[in-house]
Amino acid sequence: MTKLLIFGLMLSLIISTSLIKTSTRDLDEQIYSIQENLLFLEDRFKDSKLEFDYLSSSEKLLEYQKLYFENALIKKTLSDLKILKVTDNGITTDELKIIGNK
Amino acid sequence: MNNQNRFVIYENDDQFDFDQNDKKINIKFNRIAFIFFIFFVISIIYSIHLIHLGSRGFNSENSDQNKIYNKLKRADIVDRNGNFLAKTVSSIDIGINPVEIIDQKKLLLNLGIIFPNKDYQLIKSKFDNNKFFWFEKKISDANYEKLMLLGDKSIKPEEKLTRVYPQKNLFSHIIGQIDDDNNGISGLEKSLDEKLKKNKDIIQLTLDKNIQFLIREELLKYNQIFDTKGSAAILMDVNNGEIISLVSVPDFDPNLRENITDVNYINRATKGVYEFGSVFKTFTMAAAFNEKIFEPESEFINLPKSITCAGFPISEYNKDIPSNLTLEQILVRSGNIGSVRIGQKIGEEKFRSFLQKIGITGSINFDIEEVGVPIKFNWGKCPLATASFGHGITTTLLQVVKAYSIITNGGYDVNPTLIKNDEVVEKKRILDDNVTKKILPILRKIVSTKDGTAKLANVDGYEIGGKTGTANKIIDGTYSNKKVNTFVSIFPTSKPKFVLAVMLDESQNNENYIYEYRDGSNFKLKGSPRNTAGWTTVEVAGHIIDKIGPILATKYNEIN
Numbered sequence A: 001m002t003k004l005l006i007f008g009l010m011l012s013l014i015i016s017t018s019l020i021k022t023s024t025r026d027l028d029e030q031i032y033s034i035q036e037n038l039l040f041l042e043d044r045f046k047d048s049k050l051e052f053d054y055l056s057s058s059e060k061l062l063e064y065q066k067l068y069f070e071n072a073l074i075k076k077t078l079s080d081l082k083i084l085k086v087t088d089n090g091i092t093t094d095e096l097k098i099i100g101n102k
Numbered sequence B: 001m002n003n004q005n006r007f008v009i010y011e012n013d014d015q016f017d018f019d020q021n022d023k024k025i026n027i028k029f030n031r032i033a034f035i036f037f038i039f040f041v042i043s044i045i046y047s048i049h050l051i052h053l054g055s056r057g058f059n060s061e062n063s064d065q066n067k068i069y070n071k072l073k074r075a076d077i078v079d080r081n082g083n084f085l086a087k088t089v090s091s092i093d094i095g096i097n098p099v100e101i102i103d104q105k106k107l108l109l110n111l112g113i114i115f116p117n118k119d120y121q122l123i124k125s126k127f128d129n130n131k132f133f134w135f136e137k138k139i140s141d142a143n144y145e146k147l148m149l150l151g152d153k154s155i156k157p158e159e160k161l162t163r164v165y166p167q168k169n170l171f172s173h174i175i176g177q178i179d180d181d182n183n184g185i186s187g188l189e190k191s192l193d194e195k196l197k198k199n200k201d202i203i204q205l206t207l208d209k210n211i212q213f214l215i216r217e218e219l220l221k222y223n224q225i226f227d228t229k230g231s232a233a234i235l236m237d238v239n240n241g242e243i244i245s246l247v248s249v250p251d252f253d254p255n256l257r258e259n260i261t262d263v264n265y266i267n268r269a270t271k272g273v274y275e276f277g278s279v280f281k282t283f284t285m286a287a288a289f290n291e292k293i294f295e296p297e298s299e300f301i302n303l304p305k306s307i308t309c310a311g312f313p314i315s316e317y318n319k320d321i322p323s324n325l326t327l328e329q330i331l332v333r334s335g336n337i338g339s340v341r342i343g344q345k346i347g348e349e350k351f352r353s354f355l356q357k358i359g360i361t362g363s364i365n366f367d368i369e370e371v372g373v374p375i376k377f378n379w380g381k382c383p384l385a386t387a388s389f390g391h392g393i394t395t396t397l398l399q400v401v402k403a404y405s406i407i408t409n410g411g412y413d414v415n416p417t418l419i420k421n422d423e424v425v426e427k428k429r430i431l432d433d434n435v436t437k438k439i440l441p442i443l444r445k446i447v448s449t450k451d452g453t454a455k456l457a458n459v460d461g462y463e464i465g466g467k468t469g470t471a472n473k474i475i476d477g478t479y480s481n482k483k484v485n486t487f488v489s490i491f492p493t494s495k496p497k498f499v500l501a502v503m504l505d506e507s508q509n510n511e512n513y514i515y516e517y518r519d520g521s522n523f524k525l526k527g528s529p530r531n532t533a534g535w536t537t538v539e540v541a542g543h544i545i546d547k548i549g550p551i552l553a554t555k556y557n558e559i560n
Helices: A002-055 A058-068 B002-055 B064-069 B104-114 B120-129 B141-150 B168-175 B187-191 B193-198 B209-225 B277-290 B327-332 B336-346 B348-357 B381-388 B397-408 B433-448 B537-555
Strands: A082-087 A090-095 B084-096 B133-139 B155-164 B230-237 B243-249 B273-275 B306-309 B312-315 B394-396 B465-475 B478-491 B498-505 B514-516 B524-526
Touching (some): B084 B168, B104 B120, B104 B141, B168 B209, B209 B243, B209 B537, B273 B465, B273 B478, B277 B381, B277 B433, B277 B465, B312 B336, B327 B336, B327 B433, B336 B348, B336 B381, B348 B381, B397 B433, B498 B537
Antiparallel strands (some): B084 B133, B084 B155, B230 B243, B230 B498, B273 B394, B465 B478, B478 B498
């Protein structure tokens, strides 16, 4: 009986070891592949962001303004800007003041 | 007896057999136990490996790609909103080794489809030379994929890393440049060289790309209007020292990797050391309040229009200035003699110590190495008198900005910084709290009243306060008639948040420029009446605040 138990234990250990080994190898492969994908995607994201930054830069926006919206875009002063407050009683506007900390 | 003995022997024989079997079982058990132990150890090793794989973080440095380019890689630099200011990008160059070409005609045909604009007669002659050559540099990902699909082993791709500065000139004096060996040679590229190479994390700065652009645009515009040699501006948060914009023009495009030797390309905001003139009168006044010698209402009676010190005359710039003036009026009307009297009352030791405390004298510790050191000032009776109204004493624009921040933020020490740090730093008060309370209303009057010298910067809604300074430049050891015009503004004066300093180097009068008064009268004036800060730098600062103000009010304020 003891022998049987020992052999059973041995067999289970062999199986679990091989299972763990296989799953470790699979996980390793998966991690490597995810890492590589992440690196690639990260690079793609940064390159796209670089393009976006360039195309949406102030310099470019002013170029677009001159090309397409010369008369449509006008400079706003501080008094033109309001704080919109939505309350139960309706919508109110407050003067925007350049105070406070952030 | 014999039989009995025989029986015992048999009995013992059984016992012997049993002992032998027992030993065999023990040996087998030990072997099994050993095997069991080996398997146990192996399973433990794999379990540990599994746990390690599951728990380890993502480490990009382990990848082969990064190992290859580790030497050339530098961390990216972004502004406070995450916009790239400096970035390392990879590009692929394609070379061809003609010796390894399988089918020359087929390759030429395929290359012609992918790159139709190339001179294939020339390329064919290069093929015939049988020497390796670069076919195309910095190709797109799409063309790279097409080339690889050709499967010709003579095509040799080589990935290269390049440092690009997408904002071009905008941050040239701050970011600086690198050399061909990936070593920083100026600006943050130099001062943070090790960090940028070792640490691959993005470095975030306190600067705002859009505000930097708007300020630079205005400086460039007014450099032409007032025909200046150059100009500089710094916008800083008075409470934490974060620099939102730092511009010095002329500037350069770091992408061109030019060797800048012209001294006119000096960073005027941090490296240039100048006399700033009447801007120093605020320090004299603040020192008097800090030492509790005078109050803003304290009055000087019968001030002369001119005095002499060691044979040199000191006179009022404005001859119409009254003889009886309070401290407030002295600063508002920028009185020289009144400032001298205040300085004399403070005394050399105390005034010297005050200037040291607010960071005007001595060198400043800053994030870039291009920082000027004020010329050593030889204190004495007359130097004290001249320093009181900003004559003879030098410093950098950055140090002026720091000093104005300390004076107007409640007396707390601040260190100007370009690098974003979200850690809360404990504030250290170095000036009496009353200094700010007393000085701010006076600075506001300089901008808001008709007697003030900075009326053109009274932009509605921002509660701007500030002080002008016009100084003659020293050229070859003597004072010339060339001017350094400065205006340091603080806003809003009810609760200071920003300091904006603008400096024009060698500005000239413009006879055709039209000034629009900001007092509600709609009055317009053609031509600069005088080449002073009040008619040049103040006008520039007003227009800068006009442009950047709405951004500051919406993006940099808490709206309740």
